[in-house]
Amino acid sequence: MKWQRKDILAIEDMSVEEIRHILHTAKVMKEILMRPIKKLPTLKGKSVVNLFYEASTRTRTSFEMAAKVLGADTTSIAVAQSSVSKGESLYDTAKTIQAMRADVVILRHPSSGSAKFLADILDPAVINAGDGQHAHPTQALLDIFTMQENLGELEGKNVVIVGDVLHSRVARSNAWCLQKMGVNVTFAGPPTLVPAEMEGLGVKITHDLDSALPGADIVMALRLQLERQKSGLLPSLREYSHLYGLTTERLKKTGKQSIVLHPGPMNRGVEISDDVANSVDALIERQVTNGVAIRMALIYLLIGGSSNVVA
Amino acid sequence: MWWLKDVWVIDPSQKISAPRDVLVKGGQVLGISSSLTEKEVLEKAQGESLETINGKGKFLFPGLIDVHTHLREPGQEDKEDILSGSRAAVRGGFTTIMAMANTQPPIDNRALIEFVCRQGERAGYAHVLPIGTVTKGMLGSELVEMADMKEGGAVAFSDDGKNIQSSEVMRLALEYAKLTGFPIISHCEDKDLAGEGLMRRGVASGRMGLRGIPASAESVIVARDLILAEETGGKLHLAHISTAESVELIRKAKARGVDVTAEVNPHHLIFCDEEIGITDTALKVNPPLGSRGDREALIEGLRDGTLDMIATDHAPHTQAEKARPFAEAPFGIASLETALSAVWQYLVLPGRLSLDRVIEAWSDTPAQRFGLTGGSLKPGTSADMVLFDPDFSEVIEPAKLVSKARNTPFLGKTMQGFPVMVWVEGRLVQRDRTVI
Numbered sequence: 009m010k011w012q013r014k015d016i017l018a019i020e021d022m023s024v025e026e027i028r029h030i031l032h033t034a035k036v037m038k039e040i041l042m043r044p045i046k047k048l049p050t051l052k053g054k055s056v057v058n059l060f061y062e063a064s065t066r067t068r069t070s071f072e073m074a075a076k077v078l079g080a081d082t083t084s085i086a087v088a089q090s091s092v093s094k095g096e097s098l099y100d101t102a103k104t105i106q107a108m109r110a111d112v113v114i115l116r117h118p119s120s121g122s123a124k125f126l127a128d129i130l131d132p133a134v135i136n137a138g139d140g141q142h143a144h145p146t147q148a149l150l151d152i153f154t155m156q157e158n159l160g161e162l163e164g165k166n167v168v169i170v171g172d173v174l175h176s177r178v179a180r181s182n183a184w185c186l187q188k189m190g191v192n193v194t195f196a197g198p199p200t201l202v203p204a205e206m207e208g209l210g211v212k213i214t215h216d217l218d219s220a221l222p223g224a225d226i227v228m229a230l231r232l233q234l235e236r237q238k239s240g241l242l243p244s245l246r247e248y249s250h251l252y253g254l255t256t257e258r259l260k261k262t263g264k265q266s267i268v269l270h271p272g273p274m275n276r277g278v279e280i281s282d283d284v285a286n287s288v289d290a291l292i293e294r295q296v297t298n299g300v301a302i303r304m305a306l307i308y309l310l311i312g313g314s315s316n317v318v319a
Numbered sequence: 320m321w322w323l324k325d326v327w328v329i330d331p332s333q334k335i336s337a338p339r340d341v342l343v344k345g346g347q348v349l350g351i352s353s354s355l356t357e358k359e360v361l362e363k364a365q366g367e368s369l370e371t372i373n374g375k376g377k378f379l380f381p382g383l384i385d386v387h388t389h390l391r392e393p394g395q396e397d398k399e400d401i402l403s404g405s406r407a408a409v410r411g412g413f414t415t416i417m418a419m420a421n422t423q424p425p426i427d428n429r430a431l432i433e434f435v436c437r438q439g440e441r442a443g444y445a446h447v448l449p450i451g452t453v454t455k456g457m458l459g460s461e462l463v464e465m466a467d468m469k470e471g472g473a474v475a476f477s478d479d480g481k482n483i484q485s486s487e488v489m490r491l492a493l494e495y496a497k498l499t500g501f502p503i504i505s506h507c508e509d510k511d512l513a514g515e516g517l518m519r520r521g522v523a524s525g526r527m528g529l530r531g532i533p534a535s536a537e538s539v540i541v542a543r544d545l546i547l548a549e550e551t552g553g554k555l556h557l558a559h560i561s562t563a564e565s566v567e568l569i570r571k572a573k574a575r576g577v578d579v580t581a582e583v584n585p586h587h588l589i590f591c592d593e594e595i596g597i598t599d600t601a602l603k604v605n606p607p608l609g610s611r612g613d614r615e616a617l618i619e620g621l622r623d624g625t626l627d628m629i630a631t632d633h634a635p636h637t638q639a640e641k642a643r644p645f646a647e648a649p650f651g652i653a654s655l656e657t658a659l660s661a662v663w664q665y666l667v668l669p670g671r672l673s674l675d676r677v678i679e680a681w682s683d684t685p686a687q688r689f690g691l692t693g694g695s696l697k698p699g700t701s702a703d704m705v706l707f708d709p710d711f712s713e714v715i716e717p718a719k720l721v722s723k724a725r726n727t728p729f730l731g732k733t734m735q736g737f738p739v740m741v742w743v744e745g746r747l748v749q750r751d752r753t754v755i
Contacts, residue, residue, distance in 0.1 A: 099642050121645045140528055142597065205524065
């Protein structure tokens with residue numbers, strides 16, 4: 009297909025064809041990434057700017073690696089969250105970066121919609137590396153890439169996403185992406201974290217994880233922000249763990265050799281037991297590698313232009 | 320002297336809605352008659368120069384009274400000031416505006432009340448009537464000197480922008496305001512339920528990951544205030560009602576005889592939460608846009624009189640403030656210049672509301688409730704009037720707006736139906752959409 013999109017902001021407005029094209033491109037990128045000498049001249053002379061308003065090691069490094077493998081120059085701007093209110097506005101910062109002739113701006117920001125806000129202002133491509141509680145499209149794409157590697161075609165498969173869905177951009181982006189790929193998605197968690205309005209995403213909702221597990225091909229645990237207890241959304245981590253923690257015992261209820269995913273970093277003993285965490289370590293490492301491949305694919309598709317790395 | 324010929328006059332205070340001829344002389348409405356001959360008019364002019372306006376196809380109604388505007392002066396003149404706000408008012412068809420008290424500093428004493436009055440007179444466009452705060456510094460604990468502020472020109476009391484969280488302070492305010500005869504205007508919002516919310520809690524907020532404000536954040540305080548008004552016998556006016564539950568609570572309270580009135584904002588009658596895009600800060604408003612069901616209930620409430628008035632809640636902000644990610648932009652819609660046209664286009668034209676009801680809710684009713692002059696075209700009253708052309712269309716562009724603010728969801732849109740002539744005390748202050 010001919011790539012036309014200027015930015016990667018959310019999965020919600022992407023077509024299935026685009027998603028498949030990204031996944032296909034990522035496959036090629038992964039092969040390149042696995043080579044002993046992993047450096048391409050493809051994006052030589054292009055510049056990629058990482059603009060991160062939230063702390064992130066994994067995602068930022070992943071984007072940097074991806075851009076470097078493709079031969080682009082990268083700059084990282086880590087903006088402390090506090091300076092947003094007292095300092096330069098996102099609008100002004102964005103204009104400055106544009107004036108420095110960036111080709112791609114990768115944004116992580118605590119406000120939902122900030123990526124689209126930036127994309128509406130800027131000429132360069134914008135990739136959303138997480139905007140508030142709204143979307144984290146590259147995480148969803150790498151999750152699905154990993155699922156496909158393990159399960160092949162995903163259509164008709166069942167995925168249960170467990171945890172703090174209300175505050176999770178990972179859950180939202182995964183729900184859109186999975187459903188577009190024909191996957192049945194269930195959100196599970198306490199009513200305070202999985203409220204009824206989340207049905208608007210088209211998913212099934214349950215507060216009883218155990219009843220949702222039978223037949224699940226993939227179970228994804230979300231990271232529980234420990235401050236949720238303080239704001240009254242849950243009484244204790246103990247009770248949360250009791251009701252929604254993924255344990256070996258509980259996972260038997262799927263009746264399948266299910267895959268467990270976690271966007272990381274994990275709270276061992278809270279949303280995921282130590283033994284389950286240990287058993288999925290290998291997969292998590294693979295997710296990290298796939299993350300670089302997905303981000304290579306996206307940067308390439310956005311600014312690779314006429315070069316033909318992907319035949 | 321003005322002779323408005325063959326114009327459709329809507330004056331709910333006299334129950335007129337019919338084609339009439341209207342004469343204005345010496346700043347007052349001289350008379351409204353079925354039709355006049357030139358000879359009769361010239362006799363009445365007694366040699367005074369006469370301007371004749373052919374009103375065919377247009378409406379003439381009392382200058383609108385807006386009981387809820389934020390003029391930002393003193394303290395936030397980058398957003399708006401009393402001069403720009405009162406110019407915006409007359410451009411939009413409002414000849415009297417009540418200025419909310421949440422300025423910096425808040426209008427919590429007589430000196431500040433008199434300052435707002437004075438600035439309004441200096442501006443010389445719409446009548447600017449100040450609302451005082453309920454509590455000193457709008458801190459929600461000690462009542463202001465209501466009697467003294469009334470002497471200074473206050474017309475009501477409100478901590479609008481903030482809810483009075485203490486039920487006891489609200490109860491005392493309703494009691495003490497009896498000394499003035501003025502209503503307490505309540506901004507109903509439970510602070511804990513509203514939390515850090517950005518838009519109405521629902522499917523749309525869930526989808527976009529924008530923190531939600533449940534409908535109950537408004538309705539529980541509406542219920543509280545109605546109970547307090549009933550218990551004290553105090554006068555209560557509820558600002559910007561936005562939920563179906565609130566409408567139902569008010570309907571029942573009125574049936575019990577509670578002394579309550581309520582207003583609704585045009586944007587809550589026109590938009591709903593599903594229409595908010597993730598970067599549409601022009602639709603970020605408090606109380607937030609509700610569901611479709613809420614919108615229907617509000618229209619029904621305005622039709623049956625449960626909701627008494629329309630008010631703009633004109634909330635100007637700078638472009639820089641609104642050009643931010645949704646969470647960081649301030650709440651509010653600037654609406655003085657577009658509100659009447661929006662109501663005409665989105666509610667009257669499709670037959671959801673009659674123009675007669677709209678004018679009543681925006682002129683006579685507010686005048687009655689707040690004891691204001693204006694809102695009527697009775698002979699001998701001050702000629703505050705609007706000539707409305709239902710066919711006049713205009714693109715809403717920054718260059719044309721006289722408010723300092725541009726934060727309207729109608730920016731760039733073509734709207735139809737505008738006030739084309741506006742008089743304050745018989746003096747023409749707006750003609751063909753230009754403020755004079």
